[in-house]
Amino acid sequence: MRAQRAMRTWLLALTLGSASAGGCAGSAPFSASFPNGGERVDQALARANAAPHGPASAVVVGVADAPRSLFAYDLSARRMLFRVPAEAHGVPSIAGELVVASETTKVTVRRLRDGVLVQEFPLDGMHLIGADGDGTLSAIVLSTGGTMNVRSRLLLLSGERVSADRSVTRGLGAPAVRGGVAFVPHQRVHVSLVDARGEELARVRIREDVASRAFVHGGQVYFGQRGFYRLDGELDRGIQGGAHYWKLDLKTKLPGAPPLLADSTVAPAPIESALHRVALGFAPAMAESGQLALQDDTLYLAFYKQLFALSPDGTVARWVYETASDVVGVHAVAGGLLAVESSGLLTAIDAQGRAAFSAELGLQPIAAKVRAERIALATQDAEPAPLTTQLERAAQNPDTRLVPARAFAAQLLGGVESDDAARVLIALCDAENAPGRVREQACTTLSQRRYVSDAVLAALRVRANFLEGRRAPPLTPLARAALQAGDRRAAPELLAHLADPATPSEDLPALLRAVAGLGDASSAESVSAFVRLYHADAGDEQLEETLTVAMEALIKLDAGRARGVLEPLANDQFARVGVRTAAQRKLDELGPAAPEEGSELASEAAGHPDASPAAVPVAVESGPPAHLTTQHLDDALSAVRPKLSRCVREAPEHPASARLVLVIGGEGEVLDVRALPESVKGCVDPLVRSAQFPATKYGRRAVMSYSVSR
């Protein structure tokens, strides 16, 4: 009986406990039924914000090698706080006045000021996800990561004493601590506000991003992954409703693709991993518009030995700074950036990309983390090198690991308007010894520039010459650049390269497209000569394709001339089928030729039946001409041209046009008529012979060709 009573009491307690956990503040944290938002959030935030916020001491913590050790360095006092031997295998975290690191199979907690070990916990198959502190409360999160069978552990320390230790079967993210409240991301969509006893005070939920990591900057709590939210009273409204949120929205891929905030479900990379040498640096700030933004409107990228200060979308460089050794830790501060190098050099870089100060740590860090919100950056008098020069140096750095960043530097040159930038891009694009990726990027960037450039023009003036050791310049990107800029000055140079046998075949289409796009009608003659000369010489598909592009260019430049060039081509049996077909297709696109003024068709169309063919005068100047010209031929045949066209239309082969070769005697008599296709000869012969050609001054025979279209 007593046993039954005891059982009932236990069940009641269990039930009440469950109910309490399901909906009441002060319950076990991270339960599925805890309500989101509401007044609790405001109350918890008010409690957190009530505590005064002063900038924490500026420190660098990290792992050094030879021997492997943990260290902490006071940036303000410029002195080493401690260096203790430790088999650390992850980047340590700064949690208020504590340093938290994963070492062998445990997590250690040391005092920041002297490195004394105050706590240690077994990792138990988990990773150190993150830790933070405000001087009174520290929060440490361990987790297995992943998405299945996840285990996590939240450790809360008041001072150096553990005040709460919560193990949960869900994923926890990196915490932040402000005003005695721990902000713990969990389940990728929640952030729970937890007090020092481990009681969940409030919870927020987000829908637009992932709650992976939380951090404090300027007394405000932020969290996110692809972007970051500010955790304030507006958060409940969502992004559309006015929540403060900034998203990393890159318009270009950054080298190494470092994350803005690391994914807490992914195990941290080993400390030796190169991933620790490729990182983004940023700090949140409120813009004047009231929108959340980046401090100094700048996103920093560290890539081994190169530091880029970029516009938030990554497309515009503010400066580039190159270090002597690999950067193993970066941290954005107001007006600049702090960088820790593997050589032990710590450098503060100002907003112009100049080294404001540097300090020697006296050890060789493998990875480092910096905590600093404000650092006094000494004013520099020296003018920084022009941005073009900075980018040029970055693009030419011989370190093979830097190839992606070098290509990125070349890409950034595209946004620099100066002609020097074009010059550098041309040199990079043409540099035989540069890595393919850098060259390719430089060429692509050059192609996309829209600025009129003397450098492009000067490069186009270069001709290949073996004796002078010159190769053809990178013509495709140069031609595209000239086209993008609409620089008609380039047309003659492009045509000169079209006629230059040293021009690589693969560059010809780009040249022709640029010539066509620039629209200088005087270019038509050269293009026409090219099409005519090579149309029957095309031995491969590449030249065939080039000829097709040339035909398009010709039509764009001078449709009238194009018809005269393309008609014979379409019927030339010596040309490859592809060339003939292309010519015919282009002719079809051009449509039927407009009837010539004064012709029968034109007269009919104009409603002037009196304008008979006989009335068309033959152009003979005062006295016979010295020789026959095309104009004489046109004039003489204009009367019969409609009938000639009919002959072509009715020919059994249905040709688009026919080519006539006329042998005309000195008295204007027709000696011979040849036609291609031959089937039209019978029809055209009497028509041609009926035409009256002028006599020539010296009685010389003339052999002339004449095209008749349908």
Add this chain to the structure above:
Amino acid sequence: MRAINFRVVLRLLARATLRVDAVPAAPSCLACHARCTTPRDRVTGLRHARIAVGGVALLALAAGTAHAAPTKASRAGGQASLEEVAVMLSSADEDEVRTALETAATLPAADVLPMLDERVRAGLPRVLLDVAIDSLMLLDDRGSAPLLSDLSRHRRPEVRVRAIEVMAHVKAPSAEQVLTDALGDQAPAVRKAAADALGELGSHSALPVLERALALGVDGAARALGRLAKPDDVSRLLAQIGKLPTATLSPMLAVLLSRRDVPEPDKLRAIATVSALGGEESQTALTELEAQLAPETPARVKKAIAAAVQKGKAE
């Protein structure tokens, strides 16, 4: 009597003459490119071919005049072929165009050059373009220079080579500039052709550019320099011995040693300098020089080179 079609006779005769492979007395390069190894051979072959074609054409004319009915074409005398050529050039038949191109070589250059120019610029397939260039060589007229100059910048190197050879052959006033430009061509064969052509053209003013070409190892430059150098230039050129590989200079030395206008002391000094270099390369060069000496080379030079070869062997 049956009327003879002059055009057909001429075409057949021309084809028969120009396409006979085994004509030892007149090795036409139009038909035997494989046997003509040097531009000089080709020019000689083409001259022979021209004579042959011209003769056959005259025979044809005679036959036509003697047996043909008096047609409009025959009334025009020799100019009739011009009309026929013009018509055939426009043909879609490869054989007809080839015949026209070949026949054009037998007609007055002033009449046919404009037609050939127009036909080439209107686009010819590869085989026919070769024939057209051959005809330009046979015509041997400076009026072809503008077309040849353009063809010296054709996209196919083999066309450029042939245009350069013809350009030098017709000795067009603009040839030197064209050939000098061609020395900078990216194709080695074109550079060699240009160097050879400058040597053939006798362009002394091209010496500086040929010297640069020599330093860069352009094939043919050494031989051209040997041909073009004036006695005043010889000392400067000989100063290259020891600076450039002897094998590179060897063709130049061979020509200089054979030339009568080069002072004998210079020749002896050249032999001594090469000999003093010593080594296998020097020995090979001297042996080759000895073998290449022209019969009219002065005895002292012959003796000096023989002595140098012996000395090299002894060492």
